[in-house]
Amino acid sequence: MTVEAQLPLRYVTPPAWAAVALARPLELLNDHAHLEKKAATNALELLNRWPEPRAPENWVTAMTAVARDEVEHLATVSRLLARRGGRLTRQHANPYASELHKLVRKGRGKEELIDRLMISALIEARSCERFKLLGEAVKDDAELRKLYRGLWASEHGHYRTFIQLAEQILPQEVVSARWDQMLDAEATLIARQAPGPRMHGGT
Numbered sequence: 400m401t402v403e404a405q406l407p408l409r410y411v412t413p414p415a416w417a418a419v420a421l422a423r424p425l426e427l428l429n430d431h432a433h434l435e436k437k438a439a440t441n442a443l444e445l446l447n448r449w450p451e452p453r454a455p456e457n458w459v460t461a462m463t464a465v466a467r468d469e470v471e472h473l474a475t476v477s478r479l480l481a482r483r484g485g486r487l488t489r490q491h492a493n494p495y496a497s498e499l500h501k502l503v504r505k506g507r508g509k510e511e512l513i514d515r516l517m518i519s520a521l522i523e524a525r526s527c528e529r530f531k532l533l534g535e536a537v538k539d540d541a542e543l544r545k546l547y548r549g550l551w552a553s554e555h556g557h558y559r560t561f562i563q564l565a566e567q568i569l570p571q572e573v574v575s576a577r578w579d580q581m582l583d584a585e586a587t588l589i590a591r592q593a594p595g596p597r598m599h600g601g602t
């Protein structure tokens with residue numbers, strides 16, 4: 400099975416995206432570091448949002464594991480950024496993630512929760528797709544290639560974790576119908592992002 404076949408995404412990023420993103424490598428690393436930080440915060444935020452009346456058995460373990468991985472990624476990426484002469488900025492905007500979060504059905508209990516899990520899964524899956532393209536594009540930079548290839552596997556595991564948790568919360572047909580809508584929405588959203596040195600930038 401190819402890597403692409405393992406991802407459910409409905410917009411395929413053209414490989415030329417990676418060349419544009421890598422043209423400003425320090426800005427890309429800064430953007431990437433902020434995404435890792437947000438992924439860590441998001442996992443901790445989800446940690447005690449478990450569905451009532453009590454958390455599924457693996458809930459806390461899963462969220463803790465994701466948060467720990469993301470903090471590790473943040474450390475790796477920000478170290479690399481600093482070593483290459485870049486600085487982590489204080490502010491960071493991610494219009495792609497902000498737009499995805501607008502899809503959350505707030506105040507709807509378990510429906511809100513599966514939306515949050517699916518958005519987390521989508522961000523992980525899209526990052527996976529982008530890491531693969533970056534890994535292939537940085538032929539002359541062994542350090543970056545190793546970074547991107549290593550992250551691919553980790554983020555792919557996270558994508559699976561979030562979806563599996565959603566499947567424990569509501570019946571399978573409800574989850575798959577919502578996932579279908581979310582995949583369509585994500586494809587539209589990512590396709591209209593402006594191009595630039597960002598992990599979730601457009602082409």
Ligand SMILES: [Fe+2]
Nearest residue numbers: 435438469472
């Ligand atoms: Fe990560």
Ligand SMILES: [Fe+2]
Nearest residue numbers: 438523554557
């Ligand atoms: Fe992740």
